[in-house]
Structure formats: C-alpha cells, structure tokens
Amino acid sequence: MSFNTLQNKEHRPTPLGFTVLEAIFASAILAIGLSGVFQLSIASMAANQSQRNLDLASHLAQDLAECWQVPAAFCVSQFQSSHGTSVLSSEIGVDFERSWHITSISTPNANPNLLQILQISVKWPNPDKPDNSLELSWQIRRASTPSWVGL
Numbered sequence: 291m292s293f294n295t296l297q298n299k300e301h302r303p304t305p306l307g308f309t310v311l312e313a314i315f316a317s318a319i320l321a322i323g324l325s326g327v328f329q330l331s332i333a334s335m336a337a338n339q340s341q342r343n344l345d346l347a348s349h350l351a352q353d354l355a356e357c358w359q360v361p362a363a364f365c366v367s368q369f370q371s372s373h374g375t376s377v378l379s380s381e382i383g384v385d386f387e388r389s390w391h392i393t394s395i396s397t398p399n400a401n402p403n404l405l406q407i408l409q410i411s412v413k414w415p416n417p418d419k420p421d422n423s424l425e426l427s428w429q430i431r432r433a434s435t436p437s438w439v440g441l
Contacts, residue, residue, distance in 0.1 A: 346384075348426060386413070
C-alpha cells in the first residue's frame with residue numbers, strides 16, 4: 291500500500307448537508323416554536339377584546355354619571371324615574387345592558403332629595419362562558435343646593 295492511498299483514506303471529506311434525522315428534529319423544534327407563537331397570539335387577541343369591552347362599559351357608565359350631574363333637557367328626561375335600564379349594542383355586536391338606580395340619603399331636618407346616590411351597572415356577555423356575564427358597577431353622589439340659600 292502506498293503512502294498516497296493511506297493519506298486519502300484518513301482524510302476522507304465529511305458529507306455536506308443534513309441527515310434526515312437532523313431535518314426531522316429541526317422541523318419538530320420549529321413546529322413547537324410556531325405553535326407557541328400562535329397560542330400567544332390568540333390569547334393576546336382575546337385579552338385585547340376583553341379590555342375593549344371593559345373600556346366601552348366604563349365609557350357608558352361615565353356618560354350616564356356625567357349626564358346625571360348636568361341639568362340639560364335630554365339628561366333630565368333620562369332620569370324621570372329613580373331607576374331604569376337600556377340596552378346598547380357595540381359595533382362588534384356585543385350587547386351592553388346599562389341600568390341605574392337613584393337613592394336619596396336622608397339627613398336630619400333636610401329635604402331627602404338634597405343628597406343622592408346614583409348606582410350604575412353595566413353588564414355584557416362573557417365570551418369565555420356564554421351562560422355568564424361580566425358587570426361593571428359605578429357609584430356617584432350628588433349634593434343639591436338647599437332652597438334657603440337663595441339660588
């Protein structure tokens with residue numbers, strides 16, 4: 291055996307490229323990573339929608355609370371009775387039920403309507419549990435000026 295033959299056998303070039311087993315493992319790792327990203331994306335979209343609904347419910351309650359404190363004709367007509375309910379739909383098809391109840395706080399030797407509490411409740415369906423609903427509750431107080439002040 292010549293020296294050139296031994297030298298060629300010892301320095302045989304390594305195969306270039308991947309084996310099938312390496313390609314399967316790489317594909318499995320990639321699939322696991324992509325499924326994690328997909329699940330995180332779905333959870334993020336659900337949390338975003340939930341926050342959007344909560345934000346809209348908060349705006350509905352705040353709108354009613356501000357209207358209660360303004361003596362405009364539209365606002366006064368909304369509060370003719372001490373309680374009420376209205377259903378409002380959002381652009382994405384979620385129905386919000388807004389209800390309110392006005393309670394007078396009695397004080398000794400004073401008109402019972404001078405101090406009042408407005409309790410607002412906004413309910414909307416829970417997308418995770420269809421037989422359950424979510425609720426936001428607000429409470430605001432209003433003090434009227436007594437008639438003896440002369441205003």
